[in-house]
Amino acid sequence: HGIEGLVWHDTFPLAGASAEEVQKLRTARRLIVDRRGKTRDYLCPLNPENWAHEIALCRELVTKYEPAGMQLDHTRYPSYPPIYCYCESCRRLYADETGAQAKPWPQAVLSGDAAAAYLRWGTARLAKFVATCAEAIHSTRGSVKVSGAMFGWPEPRAQVGQDAVAWAKAGLDFLVFMNFHGSNAAYGQLVDGQIAELADRLPVYSGIGAFSHTAWFDSPVPLIDQVLLTREHGADGFVLYQHTPELMERFLP
Secondary structure, eight states, X not given: OOOOOEEEEEOSBOTTOOHHHHHHHHHTTOEEEOTTSXXXXXXXXXXXXXXXXXXXXXXXXXXXXXXXXXXXESOSOOTTTTOOOOOHHHHHHHHHHHOOOOOSTTGGGSXXXXXXXXXXXXXXXXXXXXXXXXXXXXXXXXXXXXXXXXXXXXXXXXXXXXXXXXXXXXXXXXXXXXXXXXXXXXXXXXHHHHHHHHTTSSOEEEEEOXXXXXXXXXXXXXXXXXXXXXXXXXXXXXXXXXXXXXXXXXXXX
C-alpha cells in the first residue's frame, strides 16, 4: 500500500534479555556500574564492545529487512533519576581521552565541577556513538533514513547525556523529540524550543504521547489538537506513541 516501514532499535536497555544473557554481560563487565558500585541491568552506553555489538546489529537489520528507516532509541543513560556509569571501561576511557587522573575512582567525579566535566565527556561520547551508527547504516544501505529519539524537556535531556545540537551534526536524517505532554500549551513550548535550538540543521519531528506513560488521551480530540500544533509551530512531522488497538480502532478512523 505504499507505506514505508521503520525499524525501532532499542540500543542499550536489556528488556527481553534472558537471565543467562544478562549474567554473561555482567561477567564481561559490559553493564553500567553506578556510583555505589552496583551493577545495573543496562549496557554501558560508552563501552567500545557494546558499540561494536550495536553497530553490527544495525548493519544486520538494514541488510536483512531493508527498512526505509531506523530509529535509535534509549541512546542515553538510564533515567528517573539519571544513572551514570563508573565501570572500569569508563575509568580507562575517561583518563585516555581527557588526560584526567580521577583518583580515587569514582569519588573524584561524583560532585562539583568534576562531575559536570564527566557528564560532558559522556555526552560527547554518546554523540560520537550516534555518528558512528549513522555512518555504518548509511554505508550499508544508503537509502535508510536514520533518526534518533530524544527527551523533549531540555534539562532532563542534558541529564541523560543527549545533546540535540551534537546529534544534529552526527549524520542523522532527522530527530524525534519525545514531547509527551497532556497540556497543549506546554507541548507547543517544547516544539518551539526544539525548532529554535536546532535552527534548521536537520528536520525535527515531534513525538506525540497519545498512549504514553506521561500523557494518555481519552479521545481523538487532543491528538488532533497536537497534530495541528505540530504544524503550526513549524515541526517537519510527528510520530505517534504508541501503536495500540485503540489507536487503530477509535482514533485513526
